Amino acid sequence: MRLTTALVSIASAVVMACSAVEAAGPVVAGYLLLNPTNGPAKLKALADNAATIPINRIFLSFARPGMVYVPGSNTLEHVGLNYANTPDFGFADLKARVTTLQANGVEVFLSVGGWNYGCFPYTYTYYSVGGYGTTTPNYYKILENGGSLDKCTEANMWCYTCEPQKEGTVLADFDIFPEPTNSTTWKTAVQYVTAGAKGAAPVFHPEMVPGRSWTDPITKITNLVPGNDYFIKQNRDPYQDLVYLGKDLGLAGIDIDYEEMWHADMYKDGPSTGPWTNHQTVYKYAAIMRDVQINIQAIAPTMKIATAASAAGGLSSNWWGGNLKNIWYLTYTWYPEVYNFMSQGANGGGVNVMTYDLSNNQEYHECPDANTCSLSQQVNYYMKSYADNGMAANVGYEIGIPAYPAIEHDPTHQLPLIQSELSAILAAQGAKGGFFWELYKAAGQPNNVDVTSAAQQICKAALGANTPRCSGVIPQPGGVVPTSTVTITVTATVPPSSTSLPPTSTTPGPGCTASAWSAATVYNTNDKVSYNGRQYTAQWWSQNNLPTAGAPWTDNGPCSSGSGSATPTPTVNPGTCAGASAWSSATAYSSNAKVTYGGFLYTAQWWTSGDTPGTASVWVKGTSCTGGLRRRLYQ
Secondary structure, rough: OOOOOOOOOOHHHHHHHHHHOOOOOOOOOEEEOOOOOHHHHHHHHHHOOOOOOOOOOEEEEEEEOOOOOOOOOOOOOOOOOOOOOOOOOOOHHHOOOHHHHOOOEEEEEEEEEEEHHHHOOHHHHHHHEEOEEEOOOHHHHHHHOOOOOHHHHHHHHHHHHHHHHHHOOOOHHHHOOOOOOOOOHHHHHHHHHHHHOOOOOOOOOOOOOOOOOOOOOOOOOOOEEOOHHHHHHHOHHHHHHHHHHHHHOOOOOOEEEOOOOHHHOOOOOOOOOOOOEEEHHHHHHHHHHHHHHHHHHHOOOOEEEEEEEEEHHHOOOEOOOOOOOOOOHHHHHHHHHHHHHHOOOOOOOEEEEEEEOEEOOOHOOOOOOOOEOOHHHHHHHHHHHHHHHOOOEEEEEOOOOOOOOOOOOHHHOOOOOEEHHHHEEEEHHHHOOEEEEOOOOOOOOOEOHHHHHHHHHHHHHHOOOOHHHHOOOEOOOOOEOOOOOOOOOOOOOOOOOOOOOOOOEEOOOOOOOOOOOEEOOOEEEEEEEOOEEEEEEEEEEEOOOOOHHHOOEEEEOOOOOOOOOOOOOOOOOOOOOOOEEEEEOOOOEEOOOOOEEEEEEEEEOOEEOOOOOOOOOOOEEEEOOOOOOOOOOOO
């Protein structure tokens, strides 16, 4: 590529040092999931209250692993962050919020990857969920949505294992971490990893290119790889561009959230009955992190780098497939320079362990041992594995209803963050700080700890009970600041502006028999509400979850023929898909033409006719017309 080991100028170094705030002592961090409907409003609320919010770091999530960003271009067009629909796709607004947050003591990182942006539905179904027989914990998805593994196709989204059918996802919603062989720094990283390999001989897979057809050498099935090959056409290295983008936004750091379980299961080595090794995934992950490291050292020497890590990632014991166990232990053991660069020192943004989405279902051996089954016991067990192996790492928490196991399938084995479990985790891990998912995720159940209460307790344990910001709250968009740290009730009205937010309450439309939905009301299973001229039924306990956002609400359809709501739902960017016509197979489209299809905005990269958006690489998927797209499943 254009830059490998060039020294950054003194002027650039000074600018970077001045713009990046450095958190003193332990970090208390929260992930912020962005979308164009209320993502900008949420970030504004956080920035407006930056001096008092009970966190000192925010992870903005998620950018695509195959992003393209040309330094100085000041646009998020090909970043995949899904932030805004302005001409610069929200770059200027985002940078302004970053500046305000960091001026008030809150570091801002940009996170790349996440669940959807690391899940290849075909390979995850065939090699992870369906690769170990029919009795694995998620195999029920294959049975319910396809009947058998061989009947899982793109038409049924490979039996909906990455995301449930109700999410309405298409292939364009997913991505993989690319291997950019066009890049000099990637080649250097691969050489470094190969030279340090202490397991099986490294085998990389540059033939698996996002946005291009790929034939599985085992099943001989040909599929389109999720993602986009734009970085190849532009001769860019996405990992280098991530650093350029972070520098231009003035970020304190960047974060790699690598969750490609399918890669470990597909490329495992060992006997047919196990145990196996996942060395090839160690090599891929280490090469990605080394590429980023090289570019940070050359482009933005003071920038920090963080990574999300698997709960079992610090263990050294046998691997039986289905997760990313051992990955970070082996990275630390074989490539300590890579691990230590991100875990400690001036560039160390931390190895952040996702000690959540855990289960106590012993039918699948999901407790580490028979006496380690509660949430706090498992969290402390996994964090101890990192510590015992000399690996610096930070603990993670999840607010609300866990994504795994699915509440509609196995609610009895879920391990949500309730107060007793939070207290037990803080007693062992609290002084070291930590992070949580996600800043605006609802508690979901009456006994679950809400986000403000969790953030305050984590903050006080790490930074001290008398630290002023630790008594602050997570502000609601639109200027609403909740006063309760246990039950957050939104009571303010929406300010009149072109960026108004969804209302906190509604009035029933004509023909609606159910009571109007209200953000302040607690709803139980099977409760019915009316919203925007439609009726909805709660699938489980809910408070302050918009009916139009999906689960836990089921849309029962219009209240009556032709009925409407007295209070329509505004959006942050009215007319997200305004001006774009519905896609037609009979129409020829030129480069940059925009269409709507399946509720999303698509842009043509070149001339096309008859190529269906969501399945053809010519179309780049943009924002949801309703703003409901989520980049990591949560209720």
